[in-house]
Amino acid sequence: MEGSPTSPPEVSAGWYQAFHWYPRIIAATCSFYGERCVYVEIGVWRCFAINEIAPACAEAHGVDTNPRSGEWMPPGSRFWNMRSDDFFPAYDGAQPHVIFIDGDHRYEQVRRDLENSLRLLREAGIVFLHDTWPRDENDTDPQMGGGVWRLAEELTTSRELETFTWPRFPGLTAVRRRGEGLGRGHLRERS
Numbered sequence: 001m002e003g004s005p006t007s008p009p010e011v012s013a014g015w016y017q018a019f020h021w022y023p024r025i026i027a028a029t030c031s032f033y034g035e036r037c038v039y040v041e042i043g044v045w046r047c048f049a050i051n052e053i054a055p056a057c058a059e060a061h062g063v064d065t066n067p068r069s070g071e072w073m074p075p076g077s078r079f080w081n082m083r084s085d086d087f088f089p090a091y092d093g094a095q096p097h098v099i100f101i102d103g104d105h106r107y108e109q110v111r112r113d114l115e116n117s118l119r120l121l122r123e124a125g126i127v128f129l130h131d132t133w134p135r136d137e138n139d140t141d142p143q144m145g146g147g148v149w150r151l152a153e154e155l156t157t158s159r160e161l162e163t164f165t166w167p168r169f170p171g172l173t174a175v176r177r178r179g180e181g182l183g184r185g186h187l188r189e190r191s
Contacts, residue, residue, distance in 0.1 A: 022172040023052035026100055026128055029174075030056040033097040040096045040120075042084045042113055043103030047072035059094055063087045063103065084109070088116040095122040102130035107147025114151065114175065118161075124180045133171025145170060 030037045037057040041050045044062035051074045054060035060077040070079035099117040117127045131145035132152035139145045152173040155163045165173040
C-alpha cells in the first residue's frame with residue numbers, strides 16, 4: 001500500500017517489529033550528543049528509519065536515488081536526491097555526529113561510503129552500518145545485505161577503528177575511530 005506524501009507506505013506491524021528494531025538504537029545514540037546532534041542517513045528508501053531518528057536530532061539529512069523517498073522525509077529534514085558518491089563532496093551541512101549507511105549494499109560501495117563518512121564525521125562521532133548480520137546465504141544477495149556483512153567482519157581487525165555488531169537479523173554495526181569516546185566536547189556544545 002502506498003503512503004501519502006507525508007508518511008511512508010504502510011507495512012504490517014509484525015514486519016516492522018521483527019526487522020525494524022535498529023532505529024531505536026540509533027535514535028538513542030543521537031540523544032547522547034544532545035539537542036545539537038546532526039544526523040545523516042545514506043539510503044533512506046521509504047524513510048522508516050529517518051522518521052524515527054530525526055526527532056532526536058537538530059539537523060537530519062537523507063540521501064537516496066529514488067525521488068519518491070523525498071516525499072516521506074520528516075518535516076525540517078533535508079533530502080538529497082543523488083548517489084552517495086555525489087552527496088559527500090556536495091554536503092554543506094554541519095559536521096555530523098551520527099551517520100547511518102543503508103544505501104547500495106555492494107561491498108565496494110559500502111566501503112567507499114564508510115571511508116567518506118569517516119572523513120565527514122566529527123570527532124567522537126559514530127557510523128552505523130545496516131545489514132551486517134545475515135541469516136543465511138540468501139541474505140547476502142545485493143538486493144538484501146549484499147557485502148555489508150563482509151565489511152563489518154573485516155573491520156573487527158582494524159587498528160584504527162573499533163566496532164560492535166548487534167547479532168540480530170538484519171544486523172547493525174557501530175563503527176568509531178579507536179580511542180574516541182564521547183569525550184567532553186559534547187558538554188561544551190550544550191553550553
